[in-house]
Amino acid sequence: MNIVSTVIKSRHSVRNFKPDPVNDLVIKDAIECAGHAPTAMNLQPWLFGIIKNKDMLSKIAELTVHSKFIAKSPLCFAIFGEKKETYYLEDCCAATENLILALQAHGITSCWVAGEKKQYAEAMRKLLGVPENYTLVSLVAAGYPAEISIVKKKEMKNLVFFEEFKEN
Numbered sequence: 001m002n003i004v005s006t007v008i009k010s011r012h013s014v015r016n017f018k019p020d021p022v023n024d025l026v027i028k029d030a031i032e033c034a035g036h037a038p039t040a041m042n043l044q045p046w047l048f049g050i051i052k053n054k055d056m057l058s059k060i061a062e063l064t065v066h067s068k069f070i071a072k073s074p075l076c077f078a079i080f081g082e083k084k085e086t087y088y089l090e091d092c093c094a095a096t097e098n099l100i101l102a103l104q105a106h107g108i109t110s111c112w113v114a115g116e117k118k119q120y121a122e123a124m125r126k127l128l129g130v131p132e133n134y135t136l137v138s139l140v141a142a143g144y145p146a147e148i149s150i151v152k153k154k155e156m157k158n159l160v161f162f163e164e165f166k167e168n
């Protein structure tokens with residue numbers, strides 16, 4: 001396996017982190033990798049928030065439904081997309097995955113937290129002072145893992161088709 005495959009396959013969502021801070025150079029590299037994601041017409045329609053402040057992390061966690069663990073995370077990213085661009089959702093999801101994989105390559109684990117389809121998206125925008133023309137696409141809680149649980153992935157043989165799909 002090459003290094004990219006190894007990083008991709010070693011990633012698991014982590015929701016319980018050690019309190020240790022994440023180095024700013026790691027954060028910078030991860031954000032740069034997010035910004036290297038492909039985007040429709042190269043519009044790069046995003047804003048990346050980096051949140052470390054404990055009070056703000058608690059406020060973010062309070063707004064979410066299934067992600068109260070953000071309050072105890074040392075770091076959270078908030079990815080916002082420019083609503084007027086047709087493909088902002090795809091673009092920002094590509095950036096989110098790049099961010100997560102770049103963190104993983106530095107030994108920093110994370111969990112993607114839903115944004116765009118959640119009722120709290122608008123409240124999150126206001127909380128973080130982001131301009132109205134942007135909407136929350138995703139949150140990513142991150143840090144050194146305190147606990148890792150590994151979920152089962154579907155078997156490729158049941159998911160792949162060659163040339164033309166046929167029922168078995």
Ligand SMILES: Cc1cc2nc3c(=O)[nH]c(=O)nc-3n(C[C@H](O)[C@H](O)[C@H](O)COP(=O)(O)O)c2cc1C
Pocket residue numbers: 011012013014015066067111112113114115149150151
């Ligand atoms: C779009 C999206 C939204 C998600 N939202 C949440 C969330 O709100 N809370 C949470 O704990 N995990 C969330 N997750 C993480 C998934 O639960 C996780 O990726 C899935 O269980 C597979 O586990 P793995 O990441 O370890 O492969 C989200 C993942 C994606 C891609």
